[in-house]
Structure formats: structure tokens, C-alpha cells
Amino acid sequence: MTLWGKVIDQGKCIGCHACTIACKSEHQVPLGVTRTYVKQVEVGTYPSVQRHFQVTRCNQCEDAPCAAICPVTAMYRRPDGIVDFDRDACIGCKACMAACPYDAIYIDPVSHSAEKCNFCAHRIDQGLEPACVAVCPERAIIVGDLADPESEVSRLVATGKVAVRKPEKETNPKLFYLDASDFTRVPGLAALPPIHATAEQHERYPPEPDLLLELLVREGGFANTRRPAREPRSTAAAAVLQYDVPHGAPWDWRVSAYTWTKSVAAGAYLVPALLAWFGAGLGAGVELAATAVALLFLGLTGALLIADLAHPERFWRILVRPRWNSWLARGAYVITAYGALLAMDLLGRLAGWQGLVVGLRVPGAILGTLTAIYTAFLFAQAKARDLWQNPLLPIHLLVQALVAGAAAVLLLAIASGVEAGPALLWGLAGGAAAHVAVVLSELTIPHGTRDAARAAWHLTRGTYARLFWGGLALAAAAAFAAGAGWGASGAMLALAGLLAYEHAYVQAGQSVPLS
Structure with missing residues (x-):
């Protein structure tokens, strides 16, 4: 039986947002919401500064919290491992949004149903690649059968060099990151700038004081963070989130x-x-x-x-x-x-x-x-x-x-x-x-x-x-x-x-x- 998985090579990603545009076009995703986007974090201090990217989307979890909490089976996991949704069944309770550790689900302003990346399941069923894979100019997004040990995704995962987001949640994601920075994978390791790129978020999530960041450093939040060898040593203040999307609380x-x-x-x-x-x-x-x-x-x-x-x-x-x-x-x-x-x-x-x-x-x-x-x-x-x-x-x-x-x-x-x-x-x-x-x-x-x-x-x-x-x-x-x-x-x-x-x-x- 096929078990679909995805590896995103962040070492190849150039932050062009082609995947975001292709996804919006393929699924007619309205303005203001997104199924996939490229998060950007700047690490280091001048003149030694690097920009890190992360293609952010649904993690296609084996133990999907969104499916477990959904009261009407609008979120469900297919036999091939794809976590899909039924917009016609959704009642819009937003429980899936409260349960998803990856903030990958939104209420569509047109359908008023919960939607997210579904691995382009309609294309997969026709033997086609997901839209984001087809347009990526650097081939940074790789999909394949995790049940096939000879597939490219299986070989990449088997190397042990890939990482997943929030492994402590024990959701068993089927989205793996290769050569990703912890400053993009782990929310909170990068500081929020007071203006520009993430200004919209401050209405919902006001910046936290430096004393909290210092507390996290003392507790090992930064000191024990693994960094790729080429990434400069930096403080929390030197890791700044430069591009993100608004994240609102689902329940008011x-x-x-x-x-x-x-x-x-x-x-x-x-x-x-x-x-x-x-x-x-x-x-x-x-x-x-x-x-x-x-x-x-x-x-x-x-x-x-x-x-x-x-x-x-x-x-x-x-x-x-x-x-x-x-x-x-x-x-x-x-x-x-x-x-x-x-x-x-x-x-x-x-x-x-x-x-x-x-x-x-x-x-x-x-x-x-x-x-x-x-x-x-x-x-x-x-x-x-x-x-x-x-x-x-x-x-x-x-x-x-x-x-x-x-x-x-x-x-x-x-x-x-x-x-x-x-x-x-x-x-x-x-x-x-x-x-x-x-x-x-x-x-x-x-x-x-x-x-x-x-x-x-x-x-x-x-x-x-x-x-x-x-x-x-x-x-x-x-x-x-x-x-x-x-x-x-x-x-x-x-x-x-x-x-x-x-x-x-x-x-x-x-x-x-x-x-």
C-alpha cells in the first residue's frame, strides 16, 4: 500500500514563493488565507547575516490531531496517508485549528469550511505531482512513497539527516525537512520585529519582553539548539522573523x-x-x-x-x-x-x-x-x-x-x-x-x-x-x-x-x- 510523504530541502529553497502561487491557483485559495507559504528568518548580525526559508504547510500526520478532534469526520486520513478534508461536511467548529500544532488549517472565507494543504490529492489520484512540486524551480520539494524503500523520499528519510517540526507532539508527521534551520522550524526562537513584515500579528500576539527571552535562554531554549555548521552563532536578538502570515486564535x-x-x-x-x-x-x-x-x-x-x-x-x-x-x-x-x-x-x-x-x-x-x-x-x-x-x-x-x-x-x-x-x-x-x-x-x-x-x-x-x-x-x-x-x-x-x-x-x- 502506498504511503505518501514529502521531503522539503530547505538548502535548495530560494524563497521565490512559486509553491504558494501554484497552490493558490490550483485550489482557488482566496486572498487573506494560504495553504502553503514560505516563512523567512534572518539570522546573525551585520555584516554576517543569513536568511533562512521554511516552506510551511500541513504535515500530513499519521496521528493527525485535526482528524481526531473533528466531530463530523470532515478532516480524515486516507489509506494512502494523505490527510484530506470534506468542505461539504464541515460545520466550521474550528476544533481542528485548535488541535493542529502546525497552524496549517484555516476557515476559507468563501466556503466557510476548514481547509488546508491536502497533498493535491486530486492530482495524486490522476498520477500527477502536487502543484507545488511541479513549479519549484530548484526541485526543493520531493514527494514519493514512504512504503517503497527505493523511493527518493525513503532514501532521504533513511539517511537520518531530516527533521520534523514539533516531534514532541507525537503526531508522526510525513513532512520532513532537510537542511532546515531551527530558527524557522521552532516558533519563538526568532524575535518578532515591531513593524513591517509581521505587524499584523501584533494585534493578536503582542511582542514579549526581553526578560522572557532571557528566561528561555537560561532554560536551554537557545543554548541547546542545534545549528547547521555554516550557520553563524547568534543570540535570540539576532534571529528575526522577517516574513510570516497572520496567526489568529480560532476560538473567541x-x-x-x-x-x-x-x-x-x-x-x-x-x-x-x-x-x-x-x-x-x-x-x-x-x-x-x-x-x-x-x-x-x-x-x-x-x-x-x-x-x-x-x-x-x-x-x-x-x-x-x-x-x-x-x-x-x-x-x-x-x-x-x-x-x-x-x-x-x-x-x-x-x-x-x-x-x-x-x-x-x-x-x-x-x-x-x-x-x-x-x-x-x-x-x-x-x-x-x-x-x-x-x-x-x-x-x-x-x-x-x-x-x-x-x-x-x-x-x-x-x-x-x-x-x-x-x-x-x-x-x-x-x-x-x-x-x-x-x-x-x-x-x-x-x-x-x-x-x-x-x-x-x-x-x-x-x-x-x-x-x-x-x-x-x-x-x-x-x-x-x-x-x-x-x-x-x-x-x-x-x-x-x-x-x-x-x-x-x-x-x-x-x-x-x-x-
Whole structure:
């Protein structure tokens, strides 16, 4: 069986961009997006300066994260190893963009579907070379059958002189680089100039201070970098990114808001259920209102998720053609099942069917918990975002849901004229304090990768620092207010603090360029 692979000889590349133009022409790629481009980095100081090129595109991974996370099989791997896409199946959820460590996927402004380099599969199927290979004047792009040991690509790979981008992600790329500079292969090793070529990126990824670069040097980020023998020894300041394309975050405020509304939806059912089990029920009226609030915020969650789709009219496809190993698809089913249970609980309470209400508590607690935490597993599938690769995230999301639920139920009790018992007040105080403690404890844990450290810097000291620390301050104030018996103040502070923190966390996780 054929296994297609590609070797790009960067020692031959002259940076002519013929591959980019050929790709745009072959696939009618619109302006503003690109399937392949030539990244340029200048290394050294005058008069000893060299310009290094990197042909940047989809890496045709054997274990493709984009395919694993896609909820509707719009991204898929063919038997011959080519990772292809189906624009007519895509719902535009952008999960593949969040998962791709190589930043190779974009939402096409015409089709509104996720697209990328697909190895010119239509040409391959006709026995032709990809368009970029056909036009390269230096024959720097070589394709062939990796399953054939006699093919040119197999021989080049067998020499052991080729390298892949981000091997630590364990995606097993089928795109290999020969004679490539680490300053082009590894994002972050080249500094961003303040103007000209990469000015557009600064709206999304502001330049980081020299102190962070110094930190990376001390940690070995530059000192242990392999350089070709002919490449001059240089400092980080002497490696400057001169040509790139804009890299935006795939998920905006709607995803940040969805994590918050989902916490309220899960917690508004879980908290009354827990109080009832421990004999501290709040009464039928408050519990009925809590179920209604849970259902309302679950509806808002669904509305935000649909609004974030590039193809919102196709949202139903996630239920009728799911990829079961995608946590986006699993989450859709969890939310749907949880919504059905909340509707049954509401109906049971309105009809006075207490037996049904009690019988739903165990499955409701299970579905409520899954609703709260499934996003942690979705974020874990987003392999490109190192800040989100946190094994404690499911626990943290459950704590946030309990805090949000306690705050919502407390406000309902106050509005209903029901005296909130000490269990609810201390539950809110303890949950808010636990949230702050978990976040602060995570800050003390060393980050495993350079990108995680950079994203954490943006979270705690950079672009999102005000939201992050403001959210924690509000949560700490909520814990104090609830402990002092100021229920309404504590509840509102907790909800505001969680919203600020969630937005900072989700956006900071996407704050580091990937290519």
C-alpha cells in the first residue's frame, strides 16, 4: 500500500514563493488565507547575516490531531496517508485549528469550511505531482512513497539527516525537512520585529519582553539548539522573523462565555441535588427555579456554540454523523442528554411527580458532572495549545461549576425570600476559596514546554493579566463575603470572577503562535 510523504530541502529553497502561487491557483485559495507559504528568518548580525526559508504547510500526520478532534469526520486520513478534508461536511467548529500544532488549517472565507494543504490529492489520484512540486524551480520539494524503500523520499528519510517540526507532539508527521534551520522550524526562537513584515500579528500576539527571552535562554531554549555548521552563532536578538502570515486564535469570546454558561447550567442542578442528599434542601420553589435556570443556561450554552460555528446551519450534523472519539461530538451528546433530563425534571416538579424528581437525581448528577468537565478532555485533544494540557483541569472545571451553581442558587433563594442556610453559604465560600487555591497552586508548577510557559506569561503578566488577577480577586472577595453571610454580594462576585477568569484562560491558551 502506498504511503505518501514529502521531503522539503530547505538548502535548495530560494524563497521565490512559486509553491504558494501554484497552490493558490490550483485550489482557488482566496486572498487573506494560504495553504502553503514560505516563512523567512534572518539570522546573525551585520555584516554576517543569513536568511533562512521554511516552506510551511500541513504535515500530513499519521496521528493527525485535526482528524481526531473533528466531530463530523470532515478532516480524515486516507489509506494512502494523505490527510484530506470534506468542505461539504464541515460545520466550521474550528476544533481542528485548535488541535493542529502546525497552524496549517484555516476557515476559507468563501466556503466557510476548514481547509488546508491536502497533498493535491486530486492530482495524486490522476498520477500527477502536487502543484507545488511541479513549479519549484530548484526541485526543493520531493514527494514519493514512504512504503517503497527505493523511493527518493525513503532514501532521504533513511539517511537520518531530516527533521520534523514539533516531534514532541507525537503526531508522526510525513513532512520532513532537510537542511532546515531551527530558527524557522521552532516558533519563538526568532524575535518578532515591531513593524513591517509581521505587524499584523501584533494585534493578536503582542511582542514579549526581553526578560522572557532571557528566561528561555537560561532554560536551554537557545543554548541547546542545534545549528547547521555554516550557520553563524547568534543570540535570540539576532534571529528575526522577517516574513510570516497572520496567526489568529480560532476560538473567541463565545467559547470563553460558553465555558461560563455551561458551569452555571451544570452547577444549578448539582448544588440543589447535593444539598438534598445531605438533608439541607432549599424547598420546592427554589429547586424548581434552579432547574429552570440550569435549562436556560444550557440553552445559552448551545446558542453560543452554534453562533461560533462558521456553518451554524449545519450544527445538527454533529448529532447525525459524529466521530465518536471526538470530545466535541461526545460533548454534544452529553449536553443533549443533560438537557432532556433537565426538561424531565422540570416537568416532574411542575406536575408534582416527586418520585420522578428523586429518581432523576443520580443520572442528573452524572450528566451534570460530565457537562461540567467534558471541556477538559476537549481541550486535551487540542494538542496545539500547551497551556490546556493540564491533568487537573477536569477537577478545576467541576469546582468552577459548583461555585457557579452555588452562586446562582443563592441568588434564587434570596429572590424567593427563602433564607439561605449555612450549608449553601459555606459551600459558596469554600468553593470560591478552592477555585483560587487550585489556580494559585497551578502557577507554582513548572511548565513542561516553552509554549506553555509563554502562554502562562500572557495569562499572568501579559495581555490577559488584568482579567486573570481581577477574576481571582473577585473570587477571593466572594469567598470572604459568603463566609461573612453577605450572600448576594458573594454570589455576584463569584459569577463575575469566574467569567473574567474563564475568558483569560481560554484566550491565553491560544496566545502563542504555532508556526
